Amino acid sequence: MHPSLSSGQHPPVPNAQKAYLLKTRHDIRSAMHVVSGMSQVLTMSDTLTPSQQKAVTLLKKNAGLTMELIDGLFDTIEHEEDARQKSSDEE
Numbered sequence: 001m002h003p004s005l006s007s008g009q010h011p012p013v014p015n016a017q018k019a020y021l022l023k024t025r026h027d028i029r030s031a032m033h034v035v036s037g038m039s040q041v042l043t044m045s046d047t048l049t050p051s052q053q054k055a056v057t058l059l060k061k062n063a064g065l066t067m068e069l070i071d072g073l074f075d076t077i078e079h080e081e082d083a084r085q086k087s088s089d090e091e
Helices: 015-043 050-090
Strands: none
16 A cells, blocks of 8 residues: 555546546547447346356446446546646646
């Protein structure tokens, strides 16, 4: 853990990584929406074996959890950028 952070806090994302993530945000979300959408289509199939149904259910659940993580990451980055911009505007 970063020495200046308390439990539950995350270290700040370096600027180069922030810029990269913000530029690729649409691509990352689009790919995850494809995975999520395909898993939803597959759950409607009547031809899946029980093992395949279980795998699709797991895929759908994990795609949702991954989207939550991605959204949280982008929210954090955007919040940091807003705070940084506000701070520089006040100077």
